[in-house]
Amino acid sequence: DIQMTQSPSSLSASVGDRVTITCRASQRIDRYLNWYQHKPGKAPKLLIYAATSLQSGVPSRFSGSGSGTDFTLAITNLQPEDFATYYCQQSYNTPPWTFGQGTKVEIK
Amino acid sequence: EVQLVESGGGLIQPGGSLRLSCLASGFTFSSHAMIWVRQTPGKGLEWVSYISGSSSSRYYADSVKGRFTISRDNGENSVFLQMNNLRDEDTAIYYCARDDLGIKFDFWGQGALVTVSS
Numbered sequence: 001d002i003q004m005t006q007s008p009s010s011l012s013a014s015v016g017d018r019v020t021i022t023c024r025a026s027q028r029i030d031r032y033l034n035w036y037q038h039k040p041g042k043a044p045k046l047l048i049y050a051a052t053s054l055q056s057g058v059p060s061r062f063s064g065s066g067s068g069t070d071f072t073l074a075i076t077n078l079q080p081e082d083f084a085t086y087y088c089q090q091s092y093n094t095p096p097w098t099f100g101q102g103t104k105v106e107i108k
Numbered sequence: 109e110v111q112l113v114e115s116g117g118g119l120i121q122p123g124g125s126l127r128l129s130c131l132a133s134g135f136t137f138s139s140h141a142m143i144w145v146r147q148t149p150g151k152g153l154e155w156v157s158y159i160s161g162s163s164s165s166r167y168y169a170d171s172v173k174g175r176f177t178i179s180r181d182n183g184e185n186s187v188f189l190q191m192n193n194l195r196d197e198d199t200a201i202y203y204c205a206r207d208d209l210g211i212k213f214d215f216w217g218q219g220a221l222v223t224v225s226s
Contacts, residue, residue, distance in 0.1 A: 034212050036153075042113075042218065044145075044153070044203065050213040087153055091211050095158055095167040097143075102152040 002026050002090050006100035012108040017078045021103045023071045023088035035064055035073045038102075039084045047086075048073065075105075081104040083107055110134040110215040112204050115224070116135040117220030120194055128220055130204030141207035144189050146200035147219075154200075157189060158207065172198075182211040194224045 003026035013019050023033065029096040031051035046055045048064035051071055061076045075082055088100040116128040130142070144156040157178040158167040166178055177190040187204055202220050205213040 017223075032211070036145075036213075038153070043216040044205075044213075045216070046212055046214050049214075055212075055214065068218065082143070089153075096169055097155045097158075099153040099155070 001096055002029060002092060002098055004088055004090055004098050006086075006103050008103060009101065010104040010106060012106050013078055014108045015078055015080060018074065019075045019078060019105060020075075021073045021086055021088075021105075023066075023073070023100050025045055025069045025071075025090055025092075028068050029090045029092035031067045032080040032090055033064075033066065033071045034089045035062075036087045037082075037084045037091065038087060043063060044087070078105075080107075110206065112206065112215060112217035114202065114204055114217045114220035117202065117222045119192040119223045119225065121226050122195060122224055124194050124224075125190070125192045126194065126222060127205075128191065128202055128222070130187045130189075130217055132187070132206070134202075135206070137185040141165075141210070142187040143205050143207050143213060144178065144187075144205045145205060145213070145216075146198075147203070147204045148197070156202070159187060178198075188194060191222070196224050198222065199224045 005024045033051045035048040036044045047062050052064045063074045065072045085102045085104045087102050111133045112129045141160045143158045159178045175193045180187040205216040208214045
C-alpha cells in the first residue's frame with residue numbers, strides 16, 4: 001500500500017498568514033494527489049485535485065503543487081473559516097486509496 | 109445540487125451487524141462510482157470500500173474485507189454498506205462520497221456515527 005505522510009501534524013497561524021502543508025508519498029504517484037478540508041461535524045470538502053487543480057467553488061487562496069512523491073498545499077491570506085484539518089489523499093492506480101494523517105490548522 | 113445523506117448508524121454490540129445507507133441526489137447516480145470512508149475517534153480518514161457505477165467492480169480495505177459488503181441500487185439512487193461481525197475498532201463516523209473518474213472524491217455526505225460497544 002502507498003503510505004502518505006503529512007507534515008506538520010498541527011500548526012498555529014493568524015488570520016492573514018500564509019501556511020504550507022506538505023505531503024510525501026511512499027512511492028511515485030505522478031500527480032494523483034488530492035487535498036481535502038475537514039471541519040468537525042461537517043462533510044469533508046475537496047479543495048485541490050490532481051495535485052494542482054482547484055475544485056470548482058474553492059477560493060483561489062488555496063493552491064497545490066508537486067508531482068512524483070512530494071506535494072504541497074498552500075493557503076494564502078488565511079481566513080477564519082480556514083481553521084480546520086487538512087488531508088492529502090492519493091488516487092494512484094487501484095485501491096486502497098490512502099490518506100495522510102491530517103494537519104490541524106489552529107488559531108494562534 | 110449534489111447531496112449525499114447517510115443513515116443507519118447507531119450503537120451496536122461487538123459481533124453485531126449494521127447496514128448503512130446513502131441516498132444521493134442532484135446527479136446521474138448510475139454514472140458514478142461511490143465509496144465509503146470512515147473517521148475513527150481521534151484519528152484521520154480511512155478509505156473503506158468502493159463500488160463502480162454498474163456494481164461490476166467492488167473493493168475493500170483489508171481491515172474490513174470479509175466482514176463488510178458494499179452494494180448499490182441505481183433505481184433508488186442509493187449505496188449501502190452491510191457491516192457484519194463488528195469490532196470495537198469499527199467505531200467511527202462513516203461517510204459516503206462520490207468518486208469522479210477514479211481521480212477524486214468530489215462530494216461527501218455529513219456522515220453516520222457507528223459505535224461498537226458492549
